[in-house]
Amino acid sequence: xxxxxxxxxxxxxxxxxxxxxxxxxALPLSAQTTGQSSRGEARQxxxxxxxxxxxxxxxxxxxxxxxxxxRQSLEALSAARAAKGEKAGDTSLFVLxxxxxxxxxxxxxxxxxxxxxxxxxxxxxxxxxxxxxHTVTTFQSxxxxxxxxxxxxxxxxxxxxxxxxxxxxxxxxxxxxxSSRTQLVMESLLQSIVSSxxxxxxxxxxxxxTVDTLVAQHLLKTVTxxxxxxxxCIISGIRPQIAQTIVHLGIDLQGITTxxxxxxxxxxxxxxxxxxxxxxx
Amino acid sequence: MERIPxxxxxxxxxxxxxxxxQDQTAMAxxxxxxxxxxxxxxxxxxIDISALEIVDSFVGRMLSSISGIARILSAVTVVVGMQPAVxxxxxxxxxxxxxxxxxxxVERGMQLLDTVRREKFLxx
Numbered sequence: 001x002x003x004x005x006x007x008x009x010x011x012x013x014x015x016x017x018x019x020x021x022x023x024x025x026a027l028p029l030s031a032q033t034t035g036q037s038s039r040g041e042a043r044q045x046x047x048x049x050x051x052x053x054x055x056x057x058x059x060x061x062x063x064x065x066x067x068x069x070x071r072q073s074l075e076a077l078s079a080a081r082a083a084k085g086e087k088a089g090d091t092s093l094f095v096l097x098x099x100x101x102x103x104x105x106x107x108x109x110x111x112x113x114x115x116x117x118x119x120x121x122x123x124x125x126x127x128x129x130x131x132x133x134h135t136v137t138t139f140q141s142x143x144x145x146x147x148x149x150x151x152x153x154x155x156x157x158x159x160x161x162x163x164x165x166x167x168x169x170x171x172x173x174x175x176x177x178x179s180s181r182t183q184l185v186m187e188s189l190l191q192s193i194v195s196s197x198x199x200x201x202x203x204x205x206x207x208x209x210t211v212d213t214l215v216a217q218h219l220l221k222t223v224t225x226x227x228x229x230x231x232x233c234i235i236s237g238i239r240p241q242i243a244q245t246i247v248h249l250g251i252d253l254q255g256i257t258t259x260x261x262x263x264x265x266x267x268x269x270x271x272x273x274x275x276x277x278x279x280x281x
Numbered sequence: 282m283e284r285i286p287x288x289x290x291x292x293x294x295x296x297x298x299x300x301x302x303q304d305q306t307a308m309a310x311x312x313x314x315x316x317x318x319x320x321x322x323x324x325x326x327x328i329d330i331s332a333l334e335i336v337d338s339f340v341g342r343m344l345s346s347i348s349g350i351a352r353i354l355s356a357v358t359v360v361v362g363m364q365p366a367v368x369x370x371x372x373x374x375x376x377x378x379x380x381x382x383x384x385x386x387v388e389r390g391m392q393l394l395d396t397v398r399r400e401k402f403l404x405x
Binding site: 197221230 | 360361362363364365367368369371372373377378383384385386389390
């Protein structure tokens with residue numbers, strides 16, 4: 001172990017509870033609220049740092065095996081914080097706040113040795129920076145994992161094809177329509193048309209928040225594919241605002257039956273297939 | 282080169298495509314069909330493509346032009362049984378086949394032909 005590591009180790013090993021307290025005090029007020037748990041995390045990080053230093057890990061290279069336990073506890077820390085929905089900035093602030101107590105301890109040790117102090121401070125600062133950087137990176141990848149999983153969930157729950165009547169299928173579209181989702185919907189709808197032999201499909205867009213040119217293009221493609229297969233298509237659930245947007249964008253929906261509500265569309269579908277709806281009284 | 286047989290059922294010509302279409306086959310079918318419509322005086326053409334799994338833009342255009350040719354010879358064309366994958370491919374190729382009538386299966390296609398014939402008869 002070299003001198004700098006020894007010095008850092010001494011600085012970190014001095015009075016653990018005191019170090020943790022001053023670390024905690026160095027945190028900005030907003031980050032102090034987590035209280036006890038952040039003290040626990042601080043102890044864990046300190047243990048990881050000491051292990052790494054004792055194993056002779058260079059402060060500049062955090063990806064060496066010597067720092068493996070530290071990296072593990074960092075990853076656990078940022079994953080826990082990401083899951084709690086904290087900001088990436090707060091998480092890295094928490095790590096960076098270690099600098100203050102560390103520098104104080106080093107300053108006391110090297111009071112009579114400015115050159116040594118400089119070297120030790122540089123090692124300390126680069127070590128803490130690397131640790132903070134690693135925290136942010138893991139924090140972000142944890143967040144991205146969460147986002148990816150949620151996207152997958154969304155895609156899976158996206159759009160069931162339901163049979164409304166003999167020969168009438170409906171797809172209630174919910175959420176933002178992008179290429180991959182439209183593709184999925186189109187495929188499952190066309191497949192159900194073939195397997196059920198339905199001649200009419202209703203696409204309900206009540207749950208689609210906005211319709212822009214891209215969404216309209218996706219819809220038109222679906223309608224054309226349905227027509228090519230020999231079935232007919234009705235688009236329902238067009239809200240007044242969306243009707244205005246469609247006209248303002250100059251999207252041509254001519255040749256496509258459009259209805260305001262799913263009920264209207266079902267009525268048209270029944271009429272086309274020769275049914276008549278009447279009350280019994 | 283393979284030729285696709287054209288069957289005659291009364292006033293309707295029935296074409297079932299069961300092989301992967303090559304450009305030459307498509308051209309031959311187009312010519313044969315035009316000749317057959319003129320020869321028999323058929324007023325309906327049904328093209329069953331339920332066994333067709335691969336299409337390219339040429340085949341797509343062929344369907345379109347067959348329909349156009351038949352219309353000039355005063356016959357109605359119905360394309361039936363298009364597979365979902367084929368429909369998606371044609372749409373992605375930008376071929377929406379305007380002017381081509383479609384139906385889910387042969388039975389529905391026959392019904393459609395009957396309806397169109399009746400309308401035409403009323404027009405005259």
